[in-house]
Amino acid sequence: MARTKVRSKDKHINNLAKIVSGPYSILYDQEDLLAYDCDGFTIHKHLPKAVVFPNNTEEVAELVKYCAENSLPYLARGAGTGLSGGAIPLNEEVIISLVKMKRLLSVDLENRRAVVEPGYVNLKLTNSIADKGYYYAPDPSSQSCCTIGGNVAENAGGAHCLKYGVTTNHILGLEVVLPNGEIIEIGHDGIPDAPGYDLLGLLTGSEGTLGIVTKITVRILKNPEAKQTVLAYFDHVEDGSQAVSDIISAGIVPAALEMMDKTAIEGVEAASFPVGHPKDIEALLLIEVDGVSAGINEQINHILQVCKNHHVREVKVAQDEQERARWWANRKTGFGAMGAISADYLVQDGVIPRSKLPEVLNRINEISAESGLRIANIFHAGDGNLHPLILFDARIPGASEKALEAGSACLQVCADVGGSITGEHGVGIEKINEMRFIFTDEEIAAQTNIREVFNPNNLLNAGKLFPSPGRCVEIKKEMKAAMASS
Numbered sequence: 001m002a003r004t005k006v007r008s009k010d011k012h013i014n015n016l017a018k019i020v021s022g023p024y025s026i027l028y029d030q031e032d033l034l035a036y037d038c039d040g041f042t043i044h045k046h047l048p049k050a051v052v053f054p055n056n057t058e059e060v061a062e063l064v065k066y067c068a069e070n071s072l073p074y075l076a077r078g079a080g081t082g083l084s085g086g087a088i089p090l091n092e093e094v095i096i097s098l099v100k101m102k103r104l105l106s107v108d109l110e111n112r113r114a115v116v117e118p119g120y121v122n123l124k125l126t127n128s129i130a131d132k133g134y135y136y137a138p139d140p141s142s143q144s145c146c147t148i149g150g151n152v153a154e155n156a157g158g159a160h161c162l163k164y165g166v167t168t169n170h171i172l173g174l175e176v177v178l179p180n181g182e183i184i185e186i187g188h189d190g191i192p193d194a195p196g197y198d199l200l201g202l203l204t205g206s207e208g209t210l211g212i213v214t215k216i217t218v219r220i221l222k223n224p225e226a227k228q229t230v231l232a233y234f235d236h237v238e239d240g241s242q243a244v245s246d247i248i249s250a251g252i253v254p255a256a257l258e259m260m261d262k263t264a265i266e267g268v269e270a271a272s273f274p275v276g277h278p279k280d281i282e283a284l285l286l287i288e289v290d291g292v293s294a295g296i297n298e299q300i301n302h303i304l305q306v307c308k309n310h311h312v313r314e315v316k317v318a319q320d321e322q323e324r325a326r327w328w329a330n331r332k333t334g335f336g337a338m339g340a341i342s343a344d345y346l347v348q349d350g351v352i353p354r355s356k357l358p359e360v361l362n363r364i365n366e367i368s369a370e371s372g373l374r375i376a377n378i379f380h381a382g383d384g385n386l387h388p389l390i391l392f393d394a395r396i397p398g399a400s401e402k403a404l405e406a407g408s409a410c411l412q413v414c415a416d417v418g419g420s421i422t423g424e425h426g427v428g429i430e431k432i433n434e435m436r437f438i439f440t441d442e443e444i445a446a447q448t449n450i451r452e453v454f455n456p457n458n459l460l461n462a463g464k465l466f467p468s469p470g471r472c473v474e475i476k477k478e479m480k481a482a483m484a485s486s
């Protein structure tokens with residue numbers, strides 16, 4: 001892979017180290033930097049110049065000012081679980097790691113909000129307020145390690161975002177360090193229809209290209225009074241897909257409606273949290289409904305009937321919390337489980353209108369056959385957010401390249417049926433060319449003009465999110481060259 005030369009302690013590293021107080025403030029040795037040469041998109045690797053670990057907003061602002069004054073490229077990093085390469089230092093960036101800024105600053109149950117630092121891990125929030133009957137709704141499958149700052153940058157989703165909405169629906173206010181080093185607060189802490197532009201909506205999902213988020217006010221929700229979970233096994237993918245459509249069109253909005261196909265089931269059953277799914281079924285649905293106790297049984301009965309109408313082989317309701325938790329652990333560790341059946345895998349992330357599920361899954365099967373690579377599907381079926389997992393072995397010459405091509409072909413299919421190239425994992429560098437599947441040059445220019453207002457010198461996370469003439473072509477060329485030599 002594309003590696004750059006050994007780093008040494010130059011004047012910039014000395015100066016950056018002086019800004020950050022306390023021990024473990026900076027890394028600059030090559031062997032330390034290796035852990036930061038990529039994020040969850042492991043196909044492309046570059047060493048950063050250094051990694052700095054600020055303790056507070058003021059230190060972040062000083063670091064940003066230093067980078068701006070000295071024309072040093074830089075980027076923010078949370079836990080590094082991003083799947084589209086957003087935290088990869090393409091330009092030998094100084095990485096500003098937010099992992100030391102990991103405090104829960106306040107919880108206001110009366111107004112249902114909490115304030116966290118950006119390095120606070122997503123699941124910790126729910127765990128800290130669960131005993132008071134509250135939770136934080138966005139639940140990416142990586143929630144046990146990803147940070148809320150990273151979630152804001154990627155506008156992360158999760159299994160329960162079908163009913164409750166993605167990260168942007170739960171962010172009430174942000175403190176942000178702009179690329180000129182100014183510290184601003186945006187969002188009016190949730191006042192509806194506040195005057196001025198909706199900067200909160202703009203910053204959320206901007207993939208770390210407009211500023212560094214240093215404090216986040218989030219909405220917290222009261223635990224639902226009741227929840228029930230259904231597992232349904234189908235002999236035909238089409239039947240499972242049709243059941244998804246019929247459940248939603250019946251007016252039921254499940255908290256979660258997840259699907260796995262046969263290859264995905266083979267993976268999760270071979271990994272750490274098997275639950276004994278039959279291996280010969282073609283698809284399963286995991287469906288959860290929640291809300292006031294009074295309506296739950298009626299919804300469950302309706303769901304069971306829809307599944308029966310579509311020739312379900314077996315359908316069952318979780319008997320207790322332990323069984324429910326086992327089913328969810330099996331689903332939520334699904335990506336990593338592919339490691340049990342494949343040396344490598346590439347996670348894709350497209351969105352389609354729900355009604356196109358059978359057609360799109362058929363096309364993905366064809367792409368699998370054409371490329372000679374197995375593709376597993378684990379996805380948020382309720383909101384049409386597909387995750388084709390392309391299985392390959394990077395040790396085989398040309399296999400990584402084929403996987404990238406197959407991933408791109410899956411996204412083209414999503415775009416062709418009126419969908420989009422990302423549902424929750426972002427564009428990063430991975431899907432930079434595919435932005436052209438859905439945007440014209442003019443539409444891309446309108447958006448990059450906004451980036452230039454915030455980030456005029458393009459020192460913050462350059463080369464991400466939008467194709468710029470030349471740069472994305474270079475990235476793809478570098479990836480191909482690196483693969484050819486591996």
Ligand SMILES: Cc1cc2nc3c(=O)[nH]c(=O)nc-3n(C[C@H](O)[C@H](O)[C@H](O)COP(=O)(O)OP(=O)(O)OC[C@H]3O[C@@H](n4cnc5c(N)ncnc54)[C@H](O)[C@@H]3O)c2cc1C
Nearest residue numbers: 078079080081082086140141147149150153157208213424
């Ligand atoms: C096994 C697995 C399962 C996953 N499941 C899901 C899922 O269900 N749903 C989902 O949406 N995603 C999922 N992801 C992807 C990933 O976890 C999310 O994108 C997550 O939001 C990234 O958070 P992070 O802290 O790891 O951010 P990083 O990977 O460190 O950074 C991601 C991007 O955010 C920017 N960034 C980070 N912190 C800040 C900040 N404070 N200010 C400004 N920019 C910042 C970075 O520059 C980068 O561009 C999964 C990943 C894995 C590995």
